[in-house]
Amino acid sequence: SSVPHHQRQPSRALHSHREATSCRKIHMSFHSRQRAVLVRAAAASTPGMLSIDAVEAVPVMENGELTAFPPAAGVYAVYSPEGELQYIGISRKVSSSIMGHMQDLPDLVGSVKVALLANDDKDTMMASWKSWVQETISSAGKVPPGNAPGIKDWTQGGTRTVKPELRMMKPGTGVGDLSCAIDDLIEQVVQSHRVVAFIKGTRTEPACGFSFKVLSLLNSAKVDYEVVNVFDEVHNPGLREAIKTYSTWPTIPQVYVDGEFVGGADIMVEMSENGELATLLDVSEK
Structure with missing residues (x-):
């Protein structure tokens, strides 16, 4: 049976343990x-x-x-x-x-x-x-x-006007209040926006070195992208763990392009260095 596109592991060396350890x-x-x-x-x-x-x-x-x-x-x-x-x-x-x-x-x-x-x-x-x-x-x-x-x-x-982070729920809404699964909300977000970065912190104040690196790479690429703060328990309750389940990827940040899971910071850096990231973002804009 085929694996859902958002659950496919990136075809590069995994660095998840190092990312998780460093973020801790x-x-x-x-x-x-x-x-x-x-x-x-x-x-x-x-x-x-x-x-x-x-x-x-x-x-x-x-x-x-x-x-x-x-x-x-x-x-x-x-x-x-x-x-x-x-x-x-x-x-x-x-x-x-x-x-x-x-x-x-x-x-x-x-x-x-x-x-x-x-x-x-x-x-x-x-x-x-x-x-x-x-x-x-x-x-x-x-x-x-x-x-x-x-x-x-x-x-x-x-x-420059700073683009606000995406908010998945209204204040006061909990996971138990949803009429659909949180996975469905995540799916809507990644399918509705061309480039989405789920990070720790905000666009202007990332709370993790790896989240900062991802934002820097996207900014350098001059691509339009959305940010979702997994630490925002008011608007995104439960997202920090739910996004890991959705992608079957154990660390944050996570980047999606055209609905496809790309990877975390280390993979983004690798793709930037070998030219794959520029190609991916350029293709996605056409």
């Missing part, structure tokens, strides 16, 4: 890493703006784990993986801004310096930003490349 480590260490970043950022939020050189650069990801930057107002400096200063920015929610840069310019974001601000009024934030920019000009003789006149790579994300 991410959730176990999330809060400790967040506290560490908050401590380092808080040390930079003293009266009288600290020099940019006095603030420690924090890697955005280590061993597959996303760093939890503070969701607070601050000035920040982005460095490339090679340690070269790329951009100085200000934000009322530093965590979201940094995540946006990671998704838009993944090759240029390696580590970040953050100084939290007690006040998030425009004048205070601009004064802090100018302080770091002027300091950089004095020491390097020029502004960071991302702050150069006419360069919009680092700021266009802030003006």
